[in-house]
Amino acid sequence: MTVKYSNEHEWIRVEGDVGTVGISQYAQEQLGDVVFVDVPAVGRKIAKGESVAVVESVKAASDIYAPASGEVVEANGELATTPGDVNADAMGKGWFFRIKLSDKGELAGLMDEKAYEEFVKGLG
Secondary structure (H helix, E strand, C coil): CCCCCCCCEEEEEEEEEEEEEEEEEEHHHCCEEEEECCCCCCCCCCCCCCCCEEEECCCCCEECCCCEEEEEEEEEEHHCCCCCCCHCCCCCCCCEEEEEECCCCHHHCCHHHHHHHHHHHHCC
């Protein structure tokens, strides 16, 4: 299992040819209390960098971008009724969607956890 991070603060946990996508702990902290999440429909084909989902908080609304290309195979519908899961467990129950990856090579452009931590430090 591999976890990678994007410059837009999405994470993707890859198991086989399926990636689970969410937002980082840092991102949810910046957003504040999440009040609404819109996840993509199962079967949707997505391209790396495409806006795929929306998260709204008491502070702002933000697009969630696909860290890799593929097809949505599962969406976390639970977030519609419990959007606070994003704040409570961003790397666990707060995941947004799962994609069947069309090109695992796209993951090479993403950061590992150590590189992402350094990236976040540089933002402060």
